[in-house]
Amino acid sequence: MDISALTARFGLLAVGLAAFAVVMLALYGIAELASRRNRSRLVASVFLFPALLFLGVGLVYPAVRTFVMSFFNGDGTQFIAFDNYAWVFSDDDALQTLVNTALWIVIVPALSTALGLVYAVLIDGRRGERVYKALVFLPMGISFVGASIIWKFVYQYKASGDQLGLLNQLLVWVGLDPVNWLNNFPTNNFLLMVVLVWIEVGFATVVLSAALKGVPTEIIEAARIDGASPAQIFWNVTVPSIRSAIVVVAVTVFIATLKLFDIVRAMTGGHHGTDVLAHNMWDQAFRLGNDGRGATMAVLLFALVIPVVIYQVRNIRRQELEAR
């Protein structure tokens, strides 16, 4: 390895940081001048300028452009109206992608939230609660790619001899035949989901466990004195008290699931009937070079988050009103 290859990279880093510092100083100077004249509109625009420029050029404009591109052919030269959409809803592979995505966005948020809640309740007030929490939370710090590699080794398959993957070894130990898990449709879809659930349960546990601590013990004590069983207390007292936290967790995991790209890319590459929208979008646009179809997939993805956007905006409007 040539050391100059590394110095070139750090040189770029230094230049980049210096350039950023210069820009910030200039902006700060302008803001300072404007604030002295007490022109709050101008000050606001200086403070907002970098963020709005980045969001406008990098997110809003491209999103509109992507929407337009979805009505054009692969290289963007010919208007083809709804042909790409017709393709999505008629092509077998594309339909499989849609079905898989539907399964993902139902199963993963439901399972992650449920497991996180159960685990949070089980460890609540238990000795060593912090350690329990940290163990499950740890995968949150691991990249999706890292987690995929971890699980790819768990699912590893060998036709004969000593198994290398833990899952197949367990099968062999109980006297069953090993299975080529990742090639085995439709089970492989669920095995990929396991990886995302494995990552998200930690998030669910931490948020829900914090919410549990906020439930007043008096209420639970009162219910117990009234003769409620633990199950009744759980369903009629605990769950309603932390309902908003449960919704937030489910929605957050839902969005993460929808955007999921890495796990499918790193584990199966979308083969063997495991493709999902966000991965297929990338595959179409950047591997197969069909921008129109890629854009169409992105638009479908966006359509699926619109209900969440509306729900969130409503929520924040209400909060703004309450704050006043």
Added chain:
Amino acid sequence: MSVKTDSGPEAAPRPSLAESRGDRLRRMFSSRIASAVAVLIAALWTIPTAGLFISSLRPEDDIRTTGWWNVFSEPNFTLDTYNYVLYSTSAGGGLIRNLVNTVVITIPGVIIPVVFAAMAAYALSWIDFKGRNTLYIAIFALQVVPIQMALIPLLSFFSKGLAIGDFTIVPAWQLDGVNTIVQVWIAHSIFGLPLAIFLLHNFMRELPGDVMEAARIDGASHSQIFRKVVLPLVTPALASIGIFQFLWVWNDFLVGRTFGGGEATRPLTAVLGDMAGTWGFGWTRLPAAAFIAIIVPLLVFLLLQRYFVRGLLAGSVKG
């Protein structure tokens, strides 16, 4: 921010009132099951990672022939694989280059969006101007827009520039070699902004209004208030958001793979993702390579978990 993270004295073990013997037995039994389930979940969440770590320390021939659990009967460890994947000039080696890419990408990829977001959040929470709320809600809504919506046009913005008809607004960036990394900085800054603005706005708005008022009466300008009053007060929030963004950028595959140019300038995770996807000839080196990428964010995560959790709760749990 309405959720308490630490348990107060009221969360102490509850006194059991007038419990019959049957109740007691049932409670102990269900507590046994609860313990077993908790331990089972904790084990399921730890063993796969431990397996990969053990594999990364085994000689490649062992990895190829037996499962990692065999180390307990015949321990055999080496650091050769780490050495190979980092420094070898042969196929599948030299990942030190990509590790440096990751570092070079991550530092500005965290600083730029956090600084821009802090400025924007201040304007959105403490400067009065018309349309402030609408603007904030619009940025808030951008949080959920999948970045997939932006990938194709943003990449063409870098490679072809921006033009309306024949009129060029921004020419092509023409970045090549190491400089391709600039694209990744910008892309990460863009995609990190909405969440960072939202979180910082949440923190800044909760600052006491009379402190701001006092500073203003003393003749401080907005830029002075921002620098001398607001920034010191929101330092913990900046730390939380910095950690979020750090984990996101370091662990990112999609942005690095899309905007990172050729394999030489891609971040480590992007290269790993492709290695795992193809599962080619060098798969026995994958555990070591993966662990190099995993260990840094994992350490940061463990050491700074408190800040991370605080940010998580502020961002996600609203009463």
